[in-house]
Amino acid sequence: MGRLVTTIQDTARRIGLAWTPAHTSVAIVVIALAVGFLPFVKMGLVVNGVFLGAIIALGAVGLTLVYGILNFANIAHGDYMTMGAYTTLFIVGYLLPKVGVEGSGLGPFTFGYPLLIALPVAVAAISAGAVVVDMMVYRRLRDRGVNTVVVSMASLGVAIALRGLVQIIWGGDIERYPRETRQVFHLPMDVRVPPDAIFITTVAIILVVALYLVLDRTKMGKAMRATADNPDLALVSGIDTGSVVRWTWVMGAALAATAGILLAVYQAHLLPIMGWKFLIPLFAAVVLGGIGNPYGALVGAFVIGVTSEVSTQWINPSYKPAVAFAIMIGMLLVRPRGIFGGGRS
Amino acid sequence: MSGLSMLRPGMIATCVKVALGALLLISVIACSSAAPAATTAPAQTMKETAPTAPASDAMAGSMKEDASGVIKVGVLHSLSGTMSISETAVKDATLLAIEEINASGGVLGKQIEPVIEDGASDWPTFAEKAKKLIQSDEVAVVFGGWTSASRKAMLPVFEANNGLLFYPVQYEGLETSPNIFYTGATTNQQIVPAVEYLLKEGNTKFYLLGSDYVFPRTSNLIINKQLKAAGLEAVGEEYTPLGHTEYSTVIAKIRSAEPDVVFNTLNGDSNVAFFKQLKDAGISPEDLTTVSVSVAEEEITGIGAENMVGHLVAWNYFQTTETPENTKFVSAFKTKYGENRVTDDPIEAGYFGVYIWAKAVEKAGSTDVAAVKEAAKGLQFQAPGGLVTVHDSNQHVAKTVRIGAVRDDGQIDEIWNSGSPVVPDPYLDTYDWASGLRESVQ
Numbered sequence: 008m009g010r011l012v013t014t015i016q017d018t019a020r021r022i023g024l025a026w027t028p029a030h031t032s033v034a035i036v037v038i039a040l041a042v043g044f045l046p047f048v049k050m051g052l053v054v055n056g057v058f059l060g061a062i063i064a065l066g067a068v069g070l071t072l073v074y075g076i077l078n079f080a081n082i083a084h085g086d087y088m089t090m091g092a093y094t095t096l097f098i099v100g101y102l103l104p105k106v107g108v109e110g111s112g113l114g115p116f117t118f119g120y121p122l123l124i125a126l127p128v129a130v131a132a133i134s135a136g137a138v139v140v141d142m143m144v145y146r147r148l149r150d151r152g153v154n155t156v157v158v159s160m161a162s163l164g165v166a167i168a169l170r171g172l173v174q175i176i177w178g179g180d181i182e183r184y185p186r187e188t189r190q191v192f193h194l195p196m197d198v199r200v201p202p203d204a205i206f207i208t209t210v211a212i213i214l215v216v217a218l219y220l221v222l223d224r225t226k227m228g229k230a231m232r233a234t235a236d237n238p239d240l241a242l243v244s245g246i247d248t249g250s251v252v253r254w255t256w257v258m259g260a261a262l263a264a265t266a267g268i269l270l271a272v273y274q275a276h277l278l279p280i281m282g283w284k285f286l287i288p289l290f291a292a293v294v295l296g297g298i299g300n301p302y303g304a305l306v307g308a309f310v311i312g313v314t315s316e317v318s319t320q321w322i323n324p325s326y327k328p329a330v331a332f333a334i335m336i337g338m339l340l341v342r343p344r345g346i347f348g349g350g351r352s
Numbered sequence: 353m354s355g356l357s358m359l360r361p362g363m364i365a366t367c368v369k370v371a372l373g374a375l376l377l378i379s380v381i382a383c384s385s386a387a388p389a390a391t392t393a394p395a396q397t398m399k400e401t402a403p404t405a406p407a408s409d410a411m412a413g414s415m416k417e418d419a420s421g422v423i424k425v426g427v428l429h430s431l432s433g434t435m436s437i438s439e440t441a442v443k444d445a446t447l448l449a450i451e452e453i454n455a456s457g458g459v460l461g462k463q464i465e466p467v468i469e470d471g472a473s474d475w476p477t478f479a480e481k482a483k484k485l486i487q488s489d490e491v492a493v494v495f496g497g498w499t500s501a502s503r504k505a506m507l508p509v510f511e512a513n514n515g516l517l518f519y520p521v522q523y524e525g526l527e528t529s530p531n532i533f534y535t536g537a538t539t540n541q542q543i544v545p546a547v548e549y550l551l552k553e554g555n556t557k558f559y560l561l562g563s564d565y566v567f568p569r570t571s572n573l574i575i576n577k578q579l580k581a582a583g584l585e586a587v588g589e590e591y592t593p594l595g596h597t598e599y600s601t602v603i604a605k606i607r608s609a610e611p612d613v614v615f616n617t618l619n620g621d622s623n624v625a626f627f628k629q630l631k632d633a634g635i636s637p638e639d640l641t642t643v644s645v646s647v648a649e650e651e652i653t654g655i656g657a658e659n660m661v662g663h664l665v666a667w668n669y670f671q672t673t674e675t676p677e678n679t680k681f682v683s684a685f686k687t688k689y690g691e692n693r694v695t696d697d698p699i700e701a702g703y704f705g706v707y708i709w710a711k712a713v714e715k716a717g718s719t720d721v722a723a724v725k726e727a728a729k730g731l732q733f734q735a736p737g738g739l740v741t742v743h744d745s746n747q748h749v750a751k752t753v754r755i756g757a758v759r760d761d762g763q764i765d766e767i768w769n770s771g772s773p774v775v776p777d778p779y780l781d782t783y784d785w786a787s788g789l790r791e792s793v794q
Contacts, residue, residue: 276479
């Protein structure tokens with residue numbers, strides 16, 4: 008039976024289908040369970056989980072791209088988020104007021120248009136920074152052909168260095184973007200939606216659609232996918248792997264920085280540790296979706312977001328990351344290649 | 353074998369469709385709820401309508417009065433981690449007040465039921481727990497917080513959900529959230545009068561020593577302005593990280609600067625190290641006056657009274673404060689928690705905060721946030737530390753300022769007090785030398 012499933016999966020994969028009948032049956036069971044549980048679950052928590060999932064999605068998609076193409080777990084990914092959030096704080100709190108651009112509160116949102124100006128600038132800065140870090144650290148290691156574990160350890164060093172940089176510049180204290188008070192929307196079933204969450208989800212959706220268009224329609228996207236499939240073959244086919252690597256960092260870091268900024272808006276504060284603590288849900292989403300599979304990571308992100316939020320109905324909210332961690336461990340034991348079976352084991 | 357190649361156009365198209373569908377759904381939700389949200393958004397409008405129609409605010413989550421006849425309140429302090437040593441005692445005082453109020457019939461004829469949560473000395477956890485208390489437990493009010501960081505983390509949660517927080521600790525001022533009552537001192541009820549006192553005593557050379565975070569830095573910003581107005585300048589200013597315990601270098605610096613007084617805003621464990629090493633260096637309070645604003649009876653127990661004898665502290669309340677209310681409070685606290693326990697300023701503020709909220713609820717006839725806020729204006733209460741009065745607009749309380757010297761038994765002898773309660777002025781608007789302070793933080 009197990010063999011049959013494997014054969015079906017392999018065939019499906021060969022002809023390009025990642026979805027098998029096994030998936031369908033599992034999906035039906037999962038959906039049935041979810042619907043069955045729904046009456047016992049607070050809708051507000053489910054909705055919170057979706058918003059959290061949108062932020063996890065941006066981080067996880069970048070993380071899985073880097074994993075798929077550069078073949079190592081980038082432990083510094085969470086700190087790219089932190090850098091994005093703090094760079095934005097520097098722009099909205101220091102640079103823009105200097106040139107006379109100030110103001111907080113925009114429509115129903117707590118933040119003002121300075122944030123909308125700062126967001127793309129900070130994202131560009133972090134992308135450029137990620138390329139520089141790659142040149143300074145990771146490329147040297149790649150050229151020496153070291154083990155991927157060593158590269159991951161190097162990224163741990165980068166993570167600690169970045170966090171130290173944030174603490175030196177901004178200190179360890181809690182910071183926040185200039186903001187106005189906005190009340191949450193009260194919807195039926197005791198659902199409370201902060202207006203900012205609508206902005207966050209919209210940005211996340213736009214970026215995910217943009218990412219799809221880049222990966223699917225552009226030459227660079229195709230080159231990235233080819234490199235991920237088989238780096239050696241890609242090289243001999245004349246694909247410029249150097250520029251593939253650069254664009255992977257640009258896209259991965261841009262998504263991470265955006266996730267960091269949106270997280271700071273959503274939780275309404277910044278701390279140097281914010282991105283680092285977010286690493287567990289990010290990795291859990293990546294593992295759940297299959298390592299290297301950006302669309303899997305997207306699904307994984309929402310599963311992790313909703314599950315960990317809903318879990319707080321029964322368990323202490325401090326253990327939220329533990330729920331993500333448990334899902335990740337369980338997934339690695341049962342299905343190391345992720346829900347869709349396409350990822351690396 | 354990467355997943356990138358696994359995705360076929362059909363599946364991707366589905367993803368995009370789902371995404372666009374979600375976007376549409378969210379915009380519909382946003383539009384349909386934008387109108388009612390707009391009417392409840394500004395806190396001012398609610399203030400106007402609330403007193404006459406407290407029930408009208410049901411939208412903003414005021415259905416906290418349980419049908420079973422209890423009113424749930426949240427108690428949110430660090431019961432684990434580095435801050436638990438200080439915050440556990442405040443939690444105890446809050447529970448004591450709840451117990452006393454319940455024993456005398458409760459509020460609005462209902463018993464108060466505390467929901468206790470642990471902030472775990474971790475600021476995002478405070479925000480998480482505050483959200484849980486408001487949204488899941490639907491508590492009428494939360495008593496909690498200690499560090500400014502925990503308050504700043506919780507503030508957006510209370511404002512967005514129109515919750516109510518009673519914050520019991522002295523802090524750096526420069527804040528007036530419509531959803532927070534500040535029962536501890538602001539700067540003009542502790543730091544500013546302490547500096548005034550020291551100036552009057554003839555001290556001219558001030559050395560500022562603090563932990564490296566927002567409270568000491570803001571306090572020293574204010575002290576520097578105050579000294580400048582008196583034609584003086586601090587002879588030194590030094591910050592050490594929280595948890596720092598090596599003070600020989602700092603003490604050497606203090607020696608060479610030859611100050612009359614060290615104004616100490618160190619927090620936590622650092623005080624233990626600082627005062628021990630000061631004593632080891634042979635510097636006594638006779639040689640050098642120190643004034644501490646974050647060291648109370650509870651902390652003196654940890655530092656060791658023998659290391660602090662004769663040093664000064666500034667607060668609004670000491671366990672030795674002589675009022676009939678305090679005699680009752682100290683004996684009730686010791687009876688409930690043990691003879692060896694001490695009371696201090698934040699403990700007292702955590703205690704009387706519950707009474708102020710309860711009185712406001714009785715007056716409003718409801719636990720509705722807007723109604724309670726309105727009813728609390730000008731409310732008076734005979735607290736253990738003396739009469740406290742809630743300010744009409746800034747939601748801080750007027751309270752008496754006291755300066756005392758540490759005794760060898762760890763208690764504090766009052767050597768000066770302000771005579772009458774000092775009206776809270778969190779932005780120091782009434783002080784000429786502090787002009788520009790309000791603008792600097794907004």
